[in-house]
Structures are given as structure tokens and as C-alpha cells.
Amino acid sequence: MLTVEAARKRFLAGTAEEMLALAGIDLFLAAGDVVTVIGSNGAGKSTLLKAIVGLLPLDEGRIVLDGRDVTAWPAHRRAALIGRIAQDPHEGTCAAMTIAENLALAARRGERRRLVRAVTPALARTFRDRLAELGLGLENRLDTRVAFLSGGQRQALALLMATLAQPRLLLLDEHLANLDPRTASLVMTATERLVSDGRLTTMMVTHDMAQAIRVGNRLIMLHQGRIVFAAAGPEKAALTVASLVEKFHAASGERLADDRVLLAP
Amino acid sequence: MQQLLSIFSNSVEQASLYAFLALGVLITFRFFRFPDLTAEGSYPLGGAVAATLLVNGVNPFAATAAAMLAGALAGMATALIHTRLRVNNIISGIVVMTALYSVNLTVMGRANVSLLAVSSVFEDFARAAGLGDTVGTTILLAVILVAVGSAALFWFMRTELGLAVRATGENEAMIGSLGVDTAWTKMVGLAISNAAIALSGALVAQDNGFADIGMGIGILVTGAAAVMIGESLFGDGSILRWIGAVLVGVLVYELLVVLALRVGLDPIDLKLVTAALLLASLSLPRFRTRLLGP
Numbered sequence: 001m002l003t004v005e006a007a008r009k010r011f012l013a014g015t016a017e018e019m020l021a022l023a024g025i026d027l028f029l030a031a032g033d034v035v036t037v038i039g040s041n042g043a044g045k046s047t048l049l050k051a052i053v054g055l056l057p058l059d060e061g062r063i064v065l066d067g068r069d070v071t072a073w074p075a076h077r078r079a080a081l082i083g084r085i086a087q088d089p090h091e092g093t094c095a096a097m098t099i100a101e102n103l104a105l106a107a108r109r110g111e112r113r114r115l116v117r118a119v120t121p122a123l124a125r126t127f128r129d130r131l132a133e134l135g136l137g138l139e140n141r142l143d144t145r146v147a148f149l150s151g152g153q154r155q156a157l158a159l160l161m162a163t164l165a166q167p168r169l170l171l172l173d174e175h176l177a178n179l180d181p182r183t184a185s186l187v188m189t190a191t192e193r194l195v196s197d198g199r200l201t202t203m204m205v206t207h208d209m210a211q212a213i214r215v216g217n218r219l220i221m222l223h224q225g226r227i228v229f230a231a232a233g234p235e236k237a238a239l240t241v242a243s244l245v246e247k248f249h250a251a252s253g254e255r256l257a258d259d260r261v262l263l264a265p
Numbered sequence: 266m267q268q269l270l271s272i273f274s275n276s277v278e279q280a281s282l283y284a285f286l287a288l289g290v291l292i293t294f295r296f297f298r299f300p301d302l303t304a305e306g307s308y309p310l311g312g313a314v315a316a317t318l319l320v321n322g323v324n325p326f327a328a329t330a331a332a333m334l335a336g337a338l339a340g341m342a343t344a345l346i347h348t349r350l351r352v353n354n355i356i357s358g359i360v361v362m363t364a365l366y367s368v369n370l371t372v373m374g375r376a377n378v379s380l381l382a383v384s385s386v387f388e389d390f391a392r393a394a395g396l397g398d399t400v401g402t403t404i405l406l407a408v409i410l411v412a413v414g415s416a417a418l419f420w421f422m423r424t425e426l427g428l429a430v431r432a433t434g435e436n437e438a439m440i441g442s443l444g445v446d447t448a449w450t451k452m453v454g455l456a457i458s459n460a461a462i463a464l465s466g467a468l469v470a471q472d473n474g475f476a477d478i479g480m481g482i483g484i485l486v487t488g489a490a491a492v493m494i495g496e497s498l499f500g501d502g503s504i505l506r507w508i509g510a511v512l513v514g515v516l517v518y519e520l521l522v523v524l525a526l527r528v529g530l531d532p533i534d535l536k537l538v539t540a541a542l543l544l545a546s547l548s549l550p551r552f553r554t555r556l557l558g559p
Contacts, residue, residue, distance in 0.1 A: 075442070076441045076446045076447070077444070079441065079444035079445075091436075094432050094439055095435065095436075097435065101428055104425070104428060105429065108444075109443050111444070113424075113426040113445065114424070114426065115421075115424050117423060118425045118428045119423070
């Protein structure tokens with residue numbers, strides 16, 4: 001489904017702050033894989049996701065998605081195949097438009113925008129059903145402007161928008177990080193249901209180690225732009241938070257200055 | 266009473282001619298967050314194209330449509346400079362606006378083209394409708410055009426493409442992540458905006474009986490003032506409310522201008538008054554908050 005080959009990305013090349021954000025990443029995802037991605041700040045997690053989605057061009061390496069080499073594709077072209085949610089709820093939704101209008105935009109992911117009414121009654125019914133599944137009471141607020149929604153509601157909407165048109169790949173970039181615990185757990189439940197219902201191949205970056213162990217069938221740990229640990233299937237299921245921290249120390253060869261980053265719930 | 270009526274009909278006439286300008290400015294400045302200065306060139310371009318075609322015997326309605334097309338091309342040029350050459354949006358507009366000055370002179374062949382000898386859309390319409398060629402007939406046609414144009418804009422902004430165009434102004438990263446090439450939507454938005462602005466120029470030229478190379482100077486401020494006045498009266502909100510607010514805004518603006526001229530304002534000072542009106546409509550909401558509390 002997704003192949004990342006020898007991906008390298010250097011920031012601020014030639015300056016004192018030069019940083020190798022991706023130091024040669026090789027990654028293969030089979031269809032239906034759900035991979036959690038962990039690592040300390042600056043490990044390259046977001047850079048990797050942004051490179052896959054096309055927001056950051058790679059210096060070297062290749063990205064093959066669904067059999068197509070997309071390395072040279074601009075982000076809007078890759079968007080036909082990839083749904084991504086960022087940390088900031090404002091990034092994934094349009095505040096000045098209504099919930100229905102936002103969903104209508106997402107329903108045409110990767111397709112030509114036609115000169116026909118965007119929100120048809122039939123489409124509105126579909127939206128209502130999909131919103132009801134989220135369990136946030138948004139199904140009766142189709143004509144409410146998104147500006148009036150809470151951060152959690154916006155993120156739940158962004159989640160629905162990212163998955164509405166069944167992308168080949170779903171990228172979740174710490175999409176729960178800015179939410180309060182209760183909303184985060186609601187949005188996470190919705191995420192898991194949408195991913196399993198749609199059998200979506202998914203990468204999820206998270207700071208929550210327990211969640212990284214619980215969710216999905218694979219786990220990778222990044223450090224300084226490299227994959228330093230990977231686990232799948234029963235091996236992954238048997239991991240504990242403590243053992244993951246140990247793995248991190250062993251793989252990175254250093255004590256983490258701030259274990260809190262990894263251990264924080 | 267007679268005088269009041271004449272002030273009012275005069276304002277309505279001017280407002281209905283400038284309404285397309287205001288709608289064009291609304292599209293770029295508000296829906297699109299693209300401060301497009303192309304308007305200063307596409308407005309006289311509309312006048313120049315229509316006037317030149319008219320004196321060459323082209324049907325007034327066809328000439329007016331051609332003016333819109335020319336305006337659309339001007340907007341597309343600005344969009345291409347901005348998206349392909351990655352030039353800042355204001356500079357892109359200035360480049361095209363400046364180039365259009367020469368284009369307009371070339372189109373007209375001289376600085377001023379008189380239309381007194383040829384029939385305008387308004388005269389054609391009056392004849393076809395069996396009405397006299399009066400201010401009333403001009404208003405009737407202009408109001409019909411504005412109604413049709415506003416309805417078309419309202420419809421378009423709710424189509425799939427229209428939503429993508431609006432989202433481009435609101436959240437470019439988001440609409441890109443949904444697979445829309447924003448270079449394309451920007452071109453569509455600027456083309457529609459400048460077509461509307463050129464239409465305004467074509468109508469004003471035919472109403473005045475001449476097209477002039479200088480007719481676009483400061484025109485953006487007129488459009489912006491209409492948008493801001495409407496906004497400060499009605500606030501923003503749905504597309505319908507926004508369009509309505511702009512139409513009221515352009516009427517209020519023209520009422521103020523006609524009144525100012527009637528009380529003896531020298532036409533030379535008109536741009537000064539326009540600028541002051543824009544400033545007032547921009548700062549009024551602040552004063553209102555200060556006086557009445559937030």
C-alpha cells in the first residue's frame with residue numbers, strides 16, 4: 001500500500017541549525033495496517049507524515065502509494081489518496097462555512113469540482129447519518145457555521161472529513177493532542193471505529209505510549225530521523241510502557257533528558 | 266419632494282451601475298481574502314472594450330459581454346502571476362493594473378472615446394421594451410442585471426466549485442488537503458471578480474456616453490467603501506446576507522455622494538470624499554464599540 005524508501009530530509013542545510021529530520025527511513029505498510037508512531041520531540045514523526053502527504057519535498061528517497069510513485073506529485077494531487085488530520089482543529093476545517101458545506105468539500109476529495117449544487121438533500125441525509133455516528137450531537141447542526149463549534153467538535157468533523165471519501169491512507173498527526181481528555185477519548189473511539197469500518201491503512205503519531213501499544217497492529221519508534229524500534233502483531237501486543245521506554249534507551253543509546261515526554265499519558 | 270425624488274433616483278441609478286463593481290470587490294476582498302488591485306485596470310478595460318466595439322458597430326449586449334470576458338482574462342493574468350511566478354498578491358495586481366493602462370489606451374486608440382453617436386445597451390433595451398430612454402429605463406435594466414448577477418453569484422457560491430473557491434480564501438491548506446489545486450480556484454475567483462468589475466465599467470461608460478482612460482482611478486476605493494459600509498450596517502454572515510449588505514452598501518454610498526454633490530461639493534474633491542467615506546466606514550465599528558461597549 002505505502003512504501004517509503006530511503007527517505008532523507010534536511011532542514012536549514014548549510015546553516016548552524018542544520019538538522020537531519022529524516023535520516024534514511026524505510027517503511028512498508030500493507031493494506032489494512034494500522035501503525036502507531038512514537039518518538040521524542042524532533043524525532044521526525046511529523047516530518048515523515050508531511051513528506052508522505054506531500055507538504056515537505058524529500059531531499060532523497062521515494063514514496064510509492066498504491067503502486068504509484070507519488071514522490072513528484074504535489075500535495076493536492078496526493079490528497080486524492082491520502083486523508084490527514086493535524087494537531088490543530090483549525091487546520092482541517094473551514095470556520096466560515098457550515099458543517100454541511102465542509103463535509104460537501106470533503107465528499108469530493110480528489111474529484112473534479114462541478115458546477116452543481118454542493119449540498120443536495122440526499123447528501124445532507126448522508127451527512128446527518130455519518131455525524132450521528134460520532135455521537136457528538138452534530139447531526140442536527142448541519143447549517144451551523146464551524147466557527148461556533150468547540151475544538152473537539154471541530155476535530156471530530158475533521159476526522160469525518162478525512163475519511164468521508166475513503167482515502168487509501170489515513171494519517172493522524174497527534175490529532176488528539178489539543179483536546180481535553182473526555183473529548184479526546186470520544187474522538188479516539190470514533191477514529192478507531194472509522195478506521196476498522198473502512199479498513200483504512202493508517203499511520204497515527206501519538207505521545208501516548210499506552211495508546212500506541214493498544215491501537216493498531218504495528219508500532220514504530222523514531223529517533224533522530226531513524227526508525228530505532230519496530231514491533232508488530234503479538235510482539236507489539238505484549239509491549240508495556242516501561243518496556244518501550246527501555247527500548248528507547250537501548251536503541252538511542254542515551255538517557256532521555258526528559259522521560260516525561262515519553263511517559264506522559 | 267421633487268428634489269428628494271431626483272436625488273434618490275440618481276443614487277439608485279449610480280448604485281445599480283456600480284453594484285457589479287462592489288460584488289467583484291466582495292468576491293476578492295472578502296470571500297477570497299485577496300486584496301486584488303487589478304480592479305483599477307479591469308474597470309476601465311471593461312469601458313474601453315465596450316466603447317471600442319460599440320463605435321465599430323457591434324451589438325451593445327455583445328460588446329458588454331466582450332467587456333466581461335476581457336475583465337475575466339485580466340483577473341486570470343493576475344492569478345497566474347501570483348500562483349505560477351509566486352509573486353505577492355498585491356504586487357501581482359499592481360503589475361496587471363499597470364500593464365492594463367497601456368492595453369486600454371491601445372484598445373481605445375486614444376484617451377477618450379465618445380459614445381454619443383452610437384446606441385447603448387440602455388437605448389437598445391428601451392427600444393426593445395417599448396419604453397422611453399429615461400433614467401427609469403436605465404435603472405430598470407441595471408436593476409434586472411444586478412438581480413440576475415446577484416442570484417448567479419449566490420448560486421455559484423453554493424456549487425461544488427463555488428465552495429472550493431470560498432474555501433481557498435478561508436483555509437487554503439485545508440482545501441489543498443482535500444485535493445483541490447488552489448492555483449485553479451484562484452484563477453476562477455479572480456476571473457469572476459474582474460468580469461463583474463469590467464461589466465460595471467462597460468455599463469458606466471454606456472450610461473455616461475464615453476469611456477475614458479482615467480475612469481478607473483480610485484475605483485477600488487468606491488468598491489471597497491460599498492463593501493465596508495454594507496458590512497458595518499449588516500455585519501458578515503451567510504453568502505445571502507453578504508451580497509445583500511453589499512447592495513445596500515453601494516446604495517448608501519451613492520446616496521452620500523449624490524447628496525455631497527447636490528450641496529455644492531466640487532467634483533474635483535469627490536475622491537477625497539470617497540476616501541473619507543471609506544475611512545469612516547472602516548473606523549465606525551470601532552467607535553461604535555467604544556461608545557456602546559463591546
